Amino acid sequence: MDPKRRRLLDVAFLAAVAAVVGVLVAAPSARGPRLPADADHRVFPARPRAEAEAACPACHSERGPAPLAAGHPPKPQCLHCHEAARPKR
Numbered sequence: 001m002d003p004k005r006r007r008l009l010d011v012a013f014l015a016a017v018a019a020v021v022g023v024l025v026a027a028p029s030a031r032g033p034r035l036p037a038d039a040d041h042r043v044f045p046a047r048p049r050a051e052a053e054a055a056c057p058a059c060h061s062e063r064g065p066a067p068l069a070a071g072h073p074p075k076p077q078c079l080h081c082h083e084a085a086r087p088k089r
């Protein structure tokens with residue numbers, strides 16, 4: 001291949017890599033409050049994540065005792081944004 005063309009492809013490739021890295025770094029940083037360390041939530045960190053998340057809407061939905069605020073961020077995958085409470089030392 002013509003070296004000039006080769007160089008152009010290299011530059012394009014590096015630009016593409018930089019774009020992907022940029023998107024990943026800029027990705028969701030909206031972290032919500034941690035899970036409370038109470039009886040309602042203590043059970044979750046030990047469970048597989050998908051299973052734990054399936055249980056949240058029982059309480060955190062319009063019909064539950066602790067509905068989410070109207071302006072709550074997009075909801076799937078609760079535990080992506082809400083970490084478990086820090087373990088007590």
Ligand code: HEC
Nearest residue numbers: 033034035036038040044052053055056058059066078082
């Ligand atoms: C048995 C009912 C119940 C279940 C199940 C439940 N929650 Fe809650 N949650 C509550 C109640 C009630 C509150 C508000 C009182 C409190 O802070 O404990 C609360 C509070 C929270 C808070 C704290 C909000 C704040 O303002 O600090 C977060 C975060 C939360 N829940 C996330 C979750 C997630 C994620 C799940 C699923 C893994 C979940 N909850 C499952 C009842 C529940």
Ligand code: HEC
Nearest residue numbers: 030031032033056060068069072073074075076077078081
């Ligand atoms: C994209 C990130 C994200 C996801 C996914 C997410 N949350 Fe949140 N959550 C937040 C942020 C940020 C706040 C704080 C909002 C505020 O202060 O206005 C919050 C606040 C909360 C609160 C406090 C009450 C309220 O509505 O402000 C509860 C309870 C809660 N989230 C539960 C959940 C549950 C249950 C799920 C899954 C069904 C979930 N969250 C998914 C980011 C997220």
